[in-house]
Structure formats: C-alpha cells, structure tokens
Amino acid sequence: MTIDSDGFAAPPALVEHARRFRAEGGPPARPRVAATVLLLRPAGADFEVYVIRRVAAMTFGGVYAFPGGGVDPSDSQAHLDWAGPEPAAWAGRLGVAPDAAQAVVCAAAREVFEESGVLLAGPDAATVVGDVSGDDWEATRQDLVARRRGFAGLLAERALTLRSELLLPWSRWITPEFEPRRFDTYFFVALLPAGQRTRDVSGEADHTMWVRPEDALGRAEAGELTMLPPTLVTLAQVAAAGDLAGVARASATRDAATPITPRLDLPETGEPRFVLH
16 A cells, blocks of 8 residues: 555545445444554664554454554543653643543553553653563563553552653544544554563464564555554654654654544545545
C-alpha cells in the first residue's frame, strides 16, 4: 500500500463495506479510546522498532502493528506514584481532561508491559527497573492481562513510580466511521529501557520482531508485511526523523491532540481513495 499526499488506494473489500454502511444509513460506532507505543532501540548508527502481528482471529488479524490496546477503567485511578509531566500537562498535549490524559498514559504503559514485557517504571523518578523477565514478574504480568489486578495496584505493590516522561506523544488516529469496531488511538514513542528486553508474551500476537522502519516500509510495499495506514504513516514519520535524538526532537512539536480520521473518497470517475485529514 502506497501512501502519498493524496492519501492511499482503498482496498475493494473496504470500499464495498463503506458503500454498504452508507446505503444502510446507520449511526457510526462510538470509538473506544486506546493507546499504542512504538518501542525503539539503537541498531548501530540507526534504530529499530518493535512490531507484533495480531492473530488471525482478532480484529485486524494478520496485520503488523505496535503494542497497544484499549483504555481500561483501572487506568484512571488517581492514587498513583507518578514522575514526569503531571496529568494536567499531559491533558494539554493530548487534548483531553487531566483524568482522561492520565488514563491514556497509564494505558500506554500498561499495554506495552502486557504485550512486550517492557515496564516503563522505576523505584523513583530518576531510575527505571532492569530485567523484568523473571518468573515472579511474569506471574504479575499475567495477572494484569487477566485483570486480576490493575496497573496502579501493580506499581504500588512493587513500590514503583510510573515514568510518564519516557512516553513521547506522537499522534492520534480515529478509525473511519464505516468500521464496525472503531478506536480513538493515541500513538506514543518510547526508547527501550537499558537492561530490559522485549519478549514474545502477547497472546494476541503470533509473531514479533525488531525491524528498521525503512525496512518495514519496504517489506510492506513489497507485500511481505500487512500494515494499516496509521502504522505505515507513523513508520515513515519516525524514519524521517533520522535517528533516536531526532525522534525525540520531533515529538516535542508533534500535534497529538488533533485526530486524523481517514475519509473514503468515492469519486464518480477514478479509483476510490482514502484521504488523510
């Protein structure tokens, strides 16, 4: 799938789906708020991003994406040791109320731990935990996935502080109106903490890998990897930043509050295309 300034070609199945939705005239589904994280790590003079392939039975199955998922009610718990920008500051960057901003940031940190085994937290505001791949940590992670405990409770039990500044806001995407399941997703980038490693622990994924953003884009163009437009666009954006320092600089001025919603353009002549706006 090639994306340019005019948008991108719409797959026939989605065009048919969109036409049927418009013909039926029903209301669009309400988007569920979600968060996703591009984990980055150095790779020589370059850098790599961590991607997972969703299992076929899931929504967006067979598609490569970044670790992430929906915001959980427990993510908005107020009693949480917190480092970095306060929720009020996050609210300004994300365009939501402070409690909603806290929930989104917590969801991002929780999901990246659930789906990759990476924990963006530490004993204090200046440190990050090291290796969290041991059996006791794995039991804790599984409890979190099964919702036997909340993320705030996990941090409290371990006397850990959420390092919110390790998450850099990047963008916000909303699923097109004709999709039956829609998400209002906040994209973040984060550097893999020293001493930690990703693990193939997500029950929602059947393959994981580290890959250079340019290589992922090339393989998607060649048809080797299936990715949705938000993933492709974001990969191109971080690749254009040049290096990890460039990604951090770019994040500081990114608009992560204004949502991008692909709109399907069905012209009388020519091919249907999604337009990004």
